[in-house]
Amino acid sequence: xxxxxxxxxxxxxxxxxxxxxxxxxxxxxxxxFGLFVIIPLVVNIFFSFTGGTELYISNREFSxxxxxxxxxxxxxxxxPNSCNEDYFWRGIxxxxxxxxxxxxxxxxFSLLTGVILNKNIIGRGFFRSVFFFPVLLSPVVVGLIxxxxxxxxxxxxxxxxxxxxxxxxxxxxxxxxxxxxxxxxIWAHMGFYTLIILAGLQAIPPNxxxxxxxxxxxxxxxxxxxxxxxxxxxxxxxxxxxxxKGVQTFDEIYVLTGGGPGTATSLIVQYIYTTGFAAAGQxxxxxxxxxxxxxxxxxxxVLTLIQLYLGRDKESKTQDI
Amino acid sequence: xxENITHLLKSIIKRRYxxxxxxxxxxxxxxxxxxxxxxxxxxxxxxxxxFKSESxxxxxxxxxxxxxxxxxxxxxxxxxxxxxxVTLEDGSIKELAEIKRVGIISxxxxxxxxxxxxxxxxxxxxxxxxxELAWTNYSNPLKRLNFVNFFKNSIxxxxxxTIITLIINSMAAYSLSIYEFKGKTLALVFVIGTLLIPLTxxxxxxxxxxxxxxxxxxxxxxxxxxxxTPTGVFLLRxxxxxxxxxxxxxxxxxxxxxxxxxxRIVLPLSIPAIAVLAIFxxxxxxxxxxxxxxxxxxxxxxxxxxALNAFHGEMxxxxxxxLAMTVLTLLPIAFIFFYLQKFITTGIATxxxx
Numbered sequence: 001x002x003x004x005x006x007x008x009x010x011x012x013x014x015x016x017x018x019x020x021x022x023x024x025x026x027x028x029x030x031x032x033f034g035l036f037v038i039i040p041l042v043v044n045i046f047f048s049f050t051g052g053t054e055l056y057i058s059n060r061e062f063s064x065x066x067x068x069x070x071x072x073x074x075x076x077x078x079x080p081n082s083c084n085e086d087y088f089w090r091g092i093x094x095x096x097x098x099x100x101x102x103x104x105x106x107x108x109f110s111l112l113t114g115v116i117l118n119k120n121i122i123g124r125g126f127f128r129s130v131f132f133f134p135v136l137l138s139p140v141v142v143g144l145i146x147x148x149x150x151x152x153x154x155x156x157x158x159x160x161x162x163x164x165x166x167x168x169x170x171x172x173x174x175x176x177x178x179x180x181x182x183x184x185x186i187w188a189h190m191g192f193y194t195l196i197i198l199a200g201l202q203a204i205p206p207n208x209x210x211x212x213x214x215x216x217x218x219x220x221x222x223x224x225x226x227x228x229x230x231x232x233x234x235x236x237x238x239x240x241x242x243x244x245k246g247v248q249t250f251d252e253i254y255v256l257t258g259g260g261p262g263t264a265t266s267l268i269v270q271y272i273y274t275t276g277f278a279a280a281g282q283x284x285x286x287x288x289x290x291x292x293x294x295x296x297x298x299x300x301x302v303l304t305l306i307q308l309y310l311g312r313d314k315e316s317k318t319q320d321i
Numbered sequence: 322x323x324e325n326i327t328h329l330l331k332s333i334i335k336r337r338y339x340x341x342x343x344x345x346x347x348x349x350x351x352x353x354x355x356x357x358x359x360x361x362x363x364x365x366x367x368x369x370x371x372f373k374s375e376s377x378x379x380x381x382x383x384x385x386x387x388x389x390x391x392x393x394x395x396x397x398x399x400x401x402x403x404x405x406x407v408t409l410e411d412g413s414i415k416e417l418a419e420i421k422r423v424g425i426i427s428x429x430x431x432x433x434x435x436x437x438x439x440x441x442x443x444x445x446x447x448x449x450x451x452x453e454l455a456w457t458n459y460s461n462p463l464k465r466l467n468f469v470n471f472f473k474n475s476i477x478x479x480x481x482x483t484i485i486t487l488i489i490n491s492m493a494a495y496s497l498s499i500y501e502f503k504g505k506t507l508a509l510v511f512v513i514g515t516l517l518i519p520l521t522x523x524x525x526x527x528x529x530x531x532x533x534x535x536x537x538x539x540x541x542x543x544x545x546x547x548x549x550t551p552t553g554v555f556l557l558r559x560x561x562x563x564x565x566x567x568x569x570x571x572x573x574x575x576x577x578x579x580x581x582x583x584x585r586i587v588l589p590l591s592i593p594a595i596a597v598l599a600i601f602x603x604x605x606x607x608x609x610x611x612x613x614x615x616x617x618x619x620x621x622x623x624x625x626x627x628a629l630n631a632f633h634g635e636m637x638x639x640x641x642x643x644l645a646m647t648v649l650t651l652l653p654i655a656f657i658f659f660y661l662q663k664f665i666t667t668g669i670a671t672x673x674x675x
Contacts, residue, residue: 009580021579022500026508029493032549037515040526047525055529113356116349127353129662130360136654136665138608140626144633144647145363148370148640155366158382187359195669219345248521251610255630269521269611276525277615290525297522304517 044297047290053283060287067291088292090263091271094178098253098267099246102182106242107235110190114197115227128198132191142188143255147171150180150256171257174264181253181265188252189245193238200234201227233310240307247299268296364651371644374455378641388450393418393432405429405446407439416449417441458645467620468646471628474540475607478624482544483602487595489549494557495583499569516551520612528615542616543609543624553598556668560594561587597668600661607653625650 013021043057051063073084080089117128134142149156150170157167170180204227212222250269253259259266259274266274276289370378372387392401395418402418407429409415417429417439427446429439462468496502497509520527527546528537536542564587572582588595610626617627629650633643658665 006578006580006584010578013578013580018579019502022496022502022505025492025496025579025583028489029549029554030508030511032489032545033511033515035530036527036546036549037518037523040523040530041518043526043529044523047529055532057529112352116352119346119349121349121353127356128666129658130357132662132666133655133658134360136604136608136658137651138626138654139610140608140629141647141651144629144643145367147633148644149363149366153379153381155383162382187363192669195666219343248519250521255633258634272521272524273611273615277528286525286529293522293524297518300519300522301517308513308516 044290044293047286048294049287051287053285055286063287067287070288071291071295085288087263087266087274088268088271091266091268094264094266095247095249095268097178098182098185098249098265099243102185102246102249103239103242105182106186106190106193107238109186110193110197110238111231111235113190113194114201115223117194117198118201131194134188135191137188139188139251140255142184143252146180146184146187147256172261174261177257177261177265181257184252184256185246185249189242193242196238196241197231197234200231204230236310237307240303240310244300244303244307247296247303268292272296367644367651368648371458371641371648372454372456373458373641374453375639375641377455378644384450386452387454389453389455391449391451395430395432395435397435402430402432404432404449405441406449407441407446409439409441409445417446455641458641459649462642462646466632466642468625468628468649470621471623471625472649474622475625478540478543478609478613479603479606481540482548482606483599485544485548486550486553486602487599490553490598491557491588491591491595492583493549493554494561495587497554498558498561498564499582499587512551512554515549520547524611524615527612531616537616538619538622539616540622540624543613546612547605547609550602553602556598557591557594560591564590597664600657600664601668604654604657604665 009024012024016024046057047060048067049062049064050057050060051066052060054060071085071088074089075082077083077089080086080093083089113131117124117131121127137145148154151157152167152169152172156170161167169176171177208226208230209222212226217225248269249267250273253265253267254270254273257265259270272289272292275285275292277284369385369387370383373383374387374389377384377387377389391404393404394401398420402420404416404418405427407415407417415431418432419427419429420438421428422443425443427441427443429441429446431437431439463472493512497505497512531537531542531546534542534545536545568586568590569582572586577585608626609624610630613624613627614630617623620628620631623631625646629643629646632639632646
């Protein structure tokens, strides 16, 4: 088959010349980008300014800033109940809470794990795999595994009760459901960030440590004076990447709690999904969902620009671990 | 024997730590062991639970191993009778089979002597259990609940999408690494630009594009939108930039066409990078959830992830089936992890992507 393509490409090359061939190679990928990224981006803006229940653009009527007004119609921005679209604001506040704690704890635990795995320990490869493997599990699988454990009559409550405690509603009490969600999300993604930190740790020149040891510097001091400052760029990368991913969290929490109880764990992407696609028995409000997407997109744009800025000299620093 | 092992361990530890063990060393091993329990424990529990029979799954508190109650077939009774260990009034212990339970009294008989009936209060009896793997948890959903079909859909999406991604991404990477041409920087910026726009931001309009192509409720609607990945283009381009140019120049001297330089020289030399991208793409596609959830609304086109989600969202969750199918969904990924871990960790370390 590839020979057949060559039979086509050879005359093409004759006609347009070698110098234009790179465009031909670029074309398929750019068509895909255009169709599924660039055009949608423009269409999204259009959707956010039009109303009605029709999906097809020609049937939609212009509604101006109405969707944005609906989203931002609030008496008190710190109280979701006072907002017209309270579900949206709950989503925002839940996402802020979720990302805040998830990112802080993620940095702490992946740093701790990274530093420990970087030591000269027995069975290092094994332990590294152990911490890494949940990264590869699908969000649905992660959600189901933990739902099965955290259920009211799940194994964790059985263990608590057999030790004399009382059963805890990990997934059905509002505050606890949020904590459980944060925990599960850290469990699933920590390995990825640990890997980034490990790569950073291994890039620190060993002679610095040797020198510190010669001087009889204590381990604590060595960590704070050598490891931590030299690792700071990697920690920043972890911070930004975890924030970008955290803001977009949907799948595993959707499976774990369904956004509940009530709206206690429903995040911003779930708002977009439910508004645009899933609300059973309700009209699919594409316009409102698109407007909310624009708000999310703005936040992500800022975060991603920070990421690109931090990673600008990454090419010179790549290394095998 | 055990003394020898302790001795051996001590000498290994000593060799590693010529100085004394610092408190951080003790803490490290404690942390790692806790980590093993916390990271592996849940998956182990999933696998164990998935082999429990329907009644054993719902039991609380649960047993660790998949145990089911022993039962016996006795002439004159249609159903299998469940066996119990019973403490009789005179203090003797007997194995009895239950015929019927009325309130807190159980009507039982002795399997060895079926003529004699007993009436036993239910707190005087204990289930007799045996180790049994409930393979029907696996076979039933596959046979009756269409899970074979969901498997096929997932495999189809994963394979076709990965092939498309590899071809178009490697072509773009080839163009952006080997040639100098007008607009190259613009094209690179364009590719970086798409990194800035994650799918979660353009759900509605991508759905619009897909439905314009008539691909709602079709597996192609899942495959095509994510086929061109900026990550893939960058990963392959980085690798192709390191290839020796002399080889390409020599091929051109021999009148090789640009396509055959790509197909016969650059692509085979880039196999290591292609392999990394292939593994990533397989994992992305197999685990994909949000987009298929939006595009696939009909049972026949569900992928595994969507089916699992729909199945566990039903009114009465059949956990014994859900758990077994979760294990099956996880298996291919576990396999990849086991054999190709090195590729994945290197890929993440060099691209910072997952």
